[in-house]
Amino acid sequence: MIGACGIVEAAPAAKGDFVTVNKTHFARKGQAYYIVGANFWYGGYLGAAGGVGERARLLKELDNMKAIGINNLRVLAVSEKTDMKSAVRPATTNAPGQYDEELLTGLDFLMAEVAKRDMTVVLYLNNFWQWSGGMTQYLNWFEGTPALDPNVTKDYDTYMQKTAGFYRNAAAQAEYRNVIAKIVKRVNTITGKPYAEDTHIMSWQLANEPRPGNGNATPEEKAVYVKWIDDVAGYIHSLDRNHLVSSGSEGLAGSAQDAQLYLDAHRTKNIDYLTYHLWPKNWSWFDSNNPTGSWDNAITKSRDYLNSHIELAKKLGKPIVLEEFGLDRDGPSFSIKSTTHIRDRFYREVFEIVATRAQKGDPIAGFNFWAWGGAGRAANADYWWKPGNDFVGDPPQEEQGLYSVFDSDVTSLVLIKEYADKLHAIKR
Numbered sequence: 001m002i003g004a005c006g007i008v009e010a011a012p013a014a015k016g017d018f019v020t021v022n023k024t025h026f027a028r029k030g031q032a033y034y035i036v037g038a039n040f041w042y043g044g045y046l047g048a049a050g051g052v053g054e055r056a057r058l059l060k061e062l063d064n065m066k067a068i069g070i071n072n073l074r075v076l077a078v079s080e081k082t083d084m085k086s087a088v089r090p091a092t093t094n095a096p097g098q099y100d101e102e103l104l105t106g107l108d109f110l111m112a113e114v115a116k117r118d119m120t121v122v123l124y125l126n127n128f129w130q131w132s133g134g135m136t137q138y139l140n141w142f143e144g145t146p147a148l149d150p151n152v153t154k155d156y157d158t159y160m161q162k163t164a165g166f167y168r169n170a171a172a173q174a175e176y177r178n179v180i181a182k183i184v185k186r187v188n189t190i191t192g193k194p195y196a197e198d199t200h201i202m203s204w205q206l207a208n209e210p211r212p213g214n215g216n217a218t219p220e221e222k223a224v225y226v227k228w229i230d231d232v233a234g235y236i237h238s239l240d241r242n243h244l245v246s247s248g249s250e251g252l253a254g255s256a257q258d259a260q261l262y263l264d265a266h267r268t269k270n271i272d273y274l275t276y277h278l279w280p281k282n283w284s285w286f287d288s289n290n291p292t293g294s295w296d297n298a299i300t301k302s303r304d305y306l307n308s309h310i311e312l313a314k315k316l317g318k319p320i321v322l323e324e325f326g327l328d329r330d331g332p333s334f335s336i337k338s339t340t341h342i343r344d345r346f347y348r349e350v351f352e353i354v355a356t357r358a359q360k361g362d363p364i365a366g367f368n369f370w371a372w373g374g375a376g377r378a379a380n381a382d383y384w385w386k387p388g389n390d391f392v393g394d395p396p397q398e399e400q401g402l403y404s405v406f407d408s409d410v411t412s413l414v415l416i417k418e419y420a421d422k423l424h425a426i427k428r
């Protein structure tokens with residue numbers, strides 16, 4: 001397009017080029033759009049020009065994901081510098097108002113390469129958990145409370161209850177909105193395209209796994225949480241009329257097992273689709289030291305979780321994406337030399353329910369497995385991450401190899417491709 005001053009400008013994207021919601025499904029470029037996704041939290045980190053950047057690896061990872069039919073990536077867009085031991089370093093926010101432009105340019109590079117492969121990205125703007133600083137770090141900045149790493153204290157209940165204080169802290173919310181505006185209104189330094197006009201962003205996501213507090217969240221805490229989701233999602237839409245907004249919720253496991261809360265938190269018109277996550281080992285449904293004895297319990301509860309949330313999506317008349325799920329390697333082991341028979345069996349169970357119900361026209365719109373490890377490799381005998389080590393699918397608060405799908409996990413990659421083909425074949 002020739003602009004007024006004779007300079008060739010990119011034509012503004014057509015609305016249909018963005019991922020949109022069509023009743024209980026996604027649409028993109030006039031077609032039904034199903035999510036065959038990977039969690040790739042560190043994609044922006046690999047895109048940095050220096051420091052932690054590994055652009056050659058990033059291109060190879062994107063090509064390998066594209067080759068097995070992956071069309072969507074779920075990526076950490078913002079991290080906060082923190083003293084918490086099990087958090088990633090560096091961070092995109094060093095302190096309130098102080099941002100790491102080199103790291104943010106890494107996100108620009110990722111988005112430029114994603115566009116070349118016609119993939120889409122969900123960008124989450126905060127984290128309920130400590131591995132990227134997250135909401136707890138905001139409270140350290142604005143309440144002066146110590147950022148207590150639950151990997152150290154082993155007290156997750158107290159961590160969750162205190163972290164939910166983020167929603168009520170006006171100063172923390174103001175800085176959070178400053179950061180949201182900085183990213184949503186950002187102009188990509190590689191492509192020159194405003195993020196708000198980038199059709200390869202599928203959705204802005206409030207946070208990774210925001211919870212109302214711990215499992216005993218009070219009615220007041222739940223009300224604060226519902227209002228926070230509505231307010232922040234509305235704020236994002238006020239900045240960007242093109243993109244979808246999602247919460248990043250895990251579903252009932254992240255809603256104090258309160259289905260009414262999950263419905264109330266996602267009923268707002270400001271939330272365009274639902275999300276849920278499935279973690280049989282984390283939730284103690286599956287014991288990887290007793291796989292045979294715990295499999296039936298784990299798969300029965302998993303099937304119920306998968307199906308019941310699709311029914312909740314029907315109630316709200318919105319699409320739902322299973323945007324995280326995983327299981328550890330046989331053994332259990334963190335080593336890439338170990339097999340993944342049990343995980344592959346679990347993945348197939350999950351994929352079969354998602355694909356079958358999607359083919360039936362139910363509001364399940366796809367999946368993102370957790371998480372792409374690709375060519376990354378654990379560097380230390382204890383499998384814990386240290387600055388300078390490869391990034392893998394497991395963030396620094398977990399052993400490097402716990403849930404990652406590596407490029408050497410051939411049976412898993414073949415399985416993902418098998419179901420990618422099924423979802424991509426759905427015409428609506």
Ligand SMILES: O=C1NC[C@H](CO)[C@@H](O)[C@@H]1O
Nearest residue numbers: 129208209282324395398
């Ligand atoms: O968002 C998340 N959900 C579960 C993952 C695996 O335990 C975890 O690494 C991450 O914080």
